[in-house]
Amino acid sequence: MDVSVQRRIAAEILKCGLDRVWIDPEHLEDVKAALSRDDIRALIKRGVIKKLQKKGISSARVKKLKEQRKKGRRRGPGSRRGAKGARTPPKEKWMNTIRALRKTLKQLRDDGQIDRNVYRKLYRMAKGGYFRSRAHLFLYMEEHEILKK
Template sequence: MTSLKSQRRLAAQILKVGEDRVWIDPNRIEDVEAAITREEIRKLIHEGVIKPLKEKGVSRARARIIHQKKKKGLRRGPGSRSGAAKAKISKKEAWMKKVRALR
């Protein structure tokens, strides 16, 4: 199989995407090999031989799961809290801890 590096690069510039996002039809590789000018590449894009692949997004699945757990009141323990010692524990909780130790 011959290298389609220059064709891929031209197609990426024309489509305004990265080289990794250029899809070339495996059944029409001979036509792509023959195309050496921008005009020929544009023609192949118009025919649908070369297409831009969709951009991959970031999945929110894990974020949704964590959000549901936080709604239930989970993931809010002392290990999940950040901040100063007095900010982490409320005045009431600190007092309760102190009084229980005295009893």
Template sequence: MSDLATQKRVAAAVMKCGVNRVRFDPERLSDIENAISRSEIRELVADGAIGAAPIKGNSRGRARIRTEKRSYGHKKGYGRRKGRAGARTPSKRQWILRIRAIRSSLREMREDGSIDRRTYRKLYRRAAGGQFRSRAHMKAHVDMTKGRNE
């Protein structure tokens, strides 16, 4: 068998793929051997004597399984973490989540009548000032001050 390295290189250039992806039909090797110009190689590509192997790519299967497990809290232990807690969920993001929760519960309390408009406004401003750690803390404060007049 003769050396078909030149044909392989030219075929790779014609098909716009890598040399390692070029495949020759074993029954048409004599035709491929005689092809010395790019136009002859193009004809052989059109005939199907020369082809390109499919691109392999990397499987995402394992990555999908890992992501799914992380969605319900697995594979997130201390050994997996790089960076401090503030890097994983920044303090601003924590604040946004907390203030949204507090404000939505304040809205609910105002609508169901457990607090009046004046108290709502007062508590809203206090929440904005960071007085409440959480929804529960805010509700405990409301319950505590219920009897007293603020």
């Protein structure tokens, strides 16, 4: 049964596309008889003609992948694009290291585990890039017996 005219009018009234207009197959005779916009509006009110929900794109798969990446999965060499220095720039790496070292040195000085002169010396060494990490700093202090108990 051809109800293309009624479908077009319903689409205009419902402010949606033709594909989103749902017509109850049980009441096709009523729809066919509806010729004016008022008739179509009445059918919409009765629920014979409805506007279908928009089709969306599910983000479930994206969320699942994000969760896995958070855990550290899917980050192997095959997933990496860009050079080592592009993923975390050398400057950023340096900033993270030096901030950790300086914070540690300040804490040690304030707690009285190292004196001012040693603090200055180690601070300058850190600035010069002598220490790779906090662990390296502590290793150096142990070897040179700098830390006071």
